[in-house]
Amino acid sequence: MKHQIFPSYCSCFNIFRVSVTMIEKMELLDVDKLIEEFESLTKDAGNVQRETLKKILEENGCAEYLQNLGLNGRTDPESFKACVPLVTHNDLQPYIQRIVDGSSSPILTGKPITTISLSSGTTQGKPKFVPFNDELMETTLQIYRTSYAFRTREFPIENGKALQLIYSSKQSNTKGGLIVGTATTNVFRNSQFKNTMKVMQSQCCSPDEVIFGPDFHQSLYCHLLCGLIFREEIQFISSTFSHSIVHAFRTFEQVWEELCADIREGVLTSRITFPSVRSAMAKLLKPNPELADLIHKKCLGLNNWYGLIPELFPNVKYIYGIMTGSMEPYLKKLRHYARDLPLISADYGSSEGWIGANVNPNVPPELATYVVLPNIGYFEFIPLKENVEEAKPVGLTEVKVGEEYEVIITSFAGLYRYRLGDVVKVTGFHNLSPELKFICRRNLMLTINIDKNTEKDLQLAVEAASKLNTEEKLEVLDFSSHVDLSTNPGHYVIFWEISGEVRDEVLEECCNCLDCSFVDAGYVSSRKINAIGPLELRVVQRGTFQKILDHYVGLGAALSQFKTPRCVGSTNNEVFQILCNNVVKSYFSTAF
Numbered sequence: 001m002k003h004q005i006f007p008s009y010c011s012c013f014n015i016f017r018v019s020v021t022m023i024e025k026m027e028l029l030d031v032d033k034l035i036e037e038f039e040s041l042t043k044d045a046g047n048v049q050r051e052t053l054k055k056i057l058e059e060n061g062c063a064e065y066l067q068n069l070g071l072n073g074r075t076d077p078e079s080f081k082a083c084v085p086l087v088t089h090n091d092l093q094p095y096i097q098r099i100v101d102g103s104s105s106p107i108l109t110g111k112p113i114t115t116i117s118l119s120s121g122t123t124q125g126k127p128k129f130v131p132f133n134d135e136l137m138e139t140t141l142q143i144y145r146t147s148y149a150f151r152t153r154e155f156p157i158e159n160g161k162a163l164q165l166i167y168s169s170k171q172s173n174t175k176g177g178l179i180v181g182t183a184t185t186n187v188f189r190n191s192q193f194k195n196t197m198k199v200m201q202s203q204c205c206s207p208d209e210v211i212f213g214p215d216f217h218q219s220l221y222c223h224l225l226c227g228l229i230f231r232e233e234i235q236f237i238s239s240t241f242s243h244s245i246v247h248a249f250r251t252f253e254q255v256w257e258e259l260c261a262d263i264r265e266g267v268l269t270s271r272i273t274f275p276s277v278r279s280a281m282a283k284l285l286k287p288n289p290e291l292a293d294l295i296h297k298k299c300l301g302l303n304n305w306y307g308l309i310p311e312l313f314p315n316v317k318y319i320y321g322i323m324t325g326s327m328e329p330y331l332k333k334l335r336h337y338a339r340d341l342p343l344i345s346a347d348y349g350s351s352e353g354w355i356g357a358n359v360n361p362n363v364p365p366e367l368a369t370y371v372v373l374p375n376i377g378y379f380e381f382i383p384l385k386e387n388v389e390e391a392k393p394v395g396l397t398e399v400k401v402g403e404e405y406e407v408i409i410t411s412f413a414g415l416y417r418y419r420l421g422d423v424v425k426v427t428g429f430h431n432l433s434p435e436l437k438f439i440c441r442r443n444l445m446l447t448i449n450i451d452k453n454t455e456k457d458l459q460l461a462v463e464a465a466s467k468l469n470t471e472e473k474l475e476v477l478d479f480s481s482h483v484d485l486s487t488n489p490g491h492y493v494i495f496w497e498i499s500g501e502v503r504d505e506v507l508e509e510c511c512n513c514l515d516c517s518f519v520d521a522g523y524v525s526s527r528k529i530n531a532i533g534p535l536e537l538r539v540v541q542r543g544t545f546q547k548i549l550d551h552y553v554g555l556g557a558a559l560s561q562f563k564t565p566r567c568v569g570s571t572n573n574e575v576f577q578i579l580c581n582n583v584v585k586s587y588f589s590t591a592f
C-alpha cells in the first residue's frame, strides 16, 4: 500500500519543486499548471496528509520536544496522536523562549530556527513569539501562487503594478541573536517574496523604502502617492488584512489635497521626514499639474467618496485582502469606495502557518471559503458539537459538511498539534480536501454567567444596530466590547466610534437594538431576570481606534496584521484605558 501511495505523493512534491525553480527563469507563472497541481494534491488529500506528517516528523525527529514524547521514529498519524499532546501557545512558550534566547540545540525542529515571528497580538492582547523558517516561507508562497492561479483565471490582469498597502515592522535581534519581526515582515523581507510578486504580475508600485519605512503613517502617505503617480498602471489594490485598505482610503479623505499639491509641484510634503523614504520618492515624483488637476476634479466630483477607488485607478480589476472574520465589518466601507469592483478575500492562515486558499474568487467575501492545502502542514479538527472536553480531533478528510471545528496545526516550523484557537465550519469539499468557512476565534468573548457570545455574535449585533437609521447617516467606523463586572449585576459594554452627527434618540434606539440582537438563550434569559444588567453603549471620540492601532504598532505589531480587538478584557489595561478615556456619551438599554 505504502509503495503505491508514496510515488504519487512524491510526484506532487516534485511538481512543486519544479514550479519553484521555474519561477526564477520564467516570466510569468503557469496558471494552468498550478491549478493542475492543486487538483492532484486535493484529489489525494488523505495520502498527502500522511506523507506530510511523515516528512515533518522525519525532518524533526531529533528535536528534543519530539524525542521526549517517545515516538521512537514512528511517523504514522495513529502513533503521532497517541504520543503527542494537544498544546496551546502557553505550553510551548518555555521551548520557544529557549530558542529566542539563542540555544542552538534542536529544541522544536531538527534544523535550528533562526527567525521568529511576532504574531499580531491584537486578538489576545500581547504579541506571541512563533518560529519561522524556510519551509514556512515556501508554504506561504505556495498558497499565494495557488490562489493567484484561480484568481487570474477569473479576473485576468495585465502587466502593470499593484497598489499594495503593505507595511513592514522593524526586524530586530533577540539577545540570543535571532531575527524577530512580524510574520508579514519576515515574508516581505525574504528575497523570494519579490520574485514571486514579479511572476504573479503583482509588483508593488511603491519602492522598498516605503514598504520598509520606519513610520507607518509616512509609509501610508507614500503608498497613496505612488498609487496616484502610477494610477493608470494599477491592476489591483491589496493588503494582508482588508482593514489596511479601508484605513488607507479613510486617510486619503484627509490628505488628498496635500497629495495633489505634491504631484503638482513635484515636491514631497515636509511631513515625510525619513531621508531614505524622501530620496526614494524623489526619484518618482515629477511636477505634473495635469495629473494633480485631474485627481482634484475627480475628488470634488464624488459624493461622499462613493466609488473613489475606480475613479482614482481606472484600470483596477479587483480589490484583494483578507475580508472574512474580524474583517467583515469593514466590507460595507470597502464596497462604498470600490463601487462595483470585485472584492476578493485573500487566503486563510496565521503566523503559525497557512491553512487554506481561496480558490473561488468570484464568490462575495461574506461567502468566501478556503480549501486546505494538504501538503503545507498536518491538520486536525476538534469537533465543537460534542462536549468540548471529550471531543476527539479528526483528520482532514474525516470532517463533516455543516459541522464546526477548532483548527489544530502541525507545521514544518516546530508546532505539533497546536491549537490555533480559530473556529471554522466545513461547507463542502474540493476533491477530497475540505472547504472551510472562517467563523470566529474560539475564545468566548462576552460571557457573564450562562451567556455565551462570540466575536461573530457581536458583529451581527453591531450590524443590526447600525442599520437602524440610515437617514441619520450613522456610520460605525469601528467597535469593541467589554464585560463590566464592576457593576452588580455585570453588563456588556459596547464601544462605538461613529461618524456624523447622530441624535441621542437614535443612539438610544441603537443601544436597545444591540441588547436585543444578542439572541443567545443564556443572555436573553439572564437579561429577563436581571442576572445581567442593561447593555451599555459608549460612544468614543473620533480617532480613538487610531490611538489603539498606534498603541499596537508601538508594541511592535505591524499595521499589515492589525486586527481591532473586538473584546477588551481588564487584563488589556492600556487599550481599555484608551477606550474609557475617550468616551463622549453613554447610553443604557431599556429593552428588557
Ligand code: AMP
Pocket (backbone or CB within 6 Å): 119, 120, 121, 183, 322, 323, 324, 325, 326, 346, 347, 348, 349, 350, 351, 352, 420, 422, 438, 440, 441, 561
Ligand atoms: P496573526 O496572529 O496576525 O498571524 O493572525 C492570524 C489570525 O488571523 C488567524 O488565527 C485568524 O484568526 C485570523 N485570520 C487569518 N486569515 C483569516 C481569514 N482568511 N479569514 C478570517 N480570519 C483570518
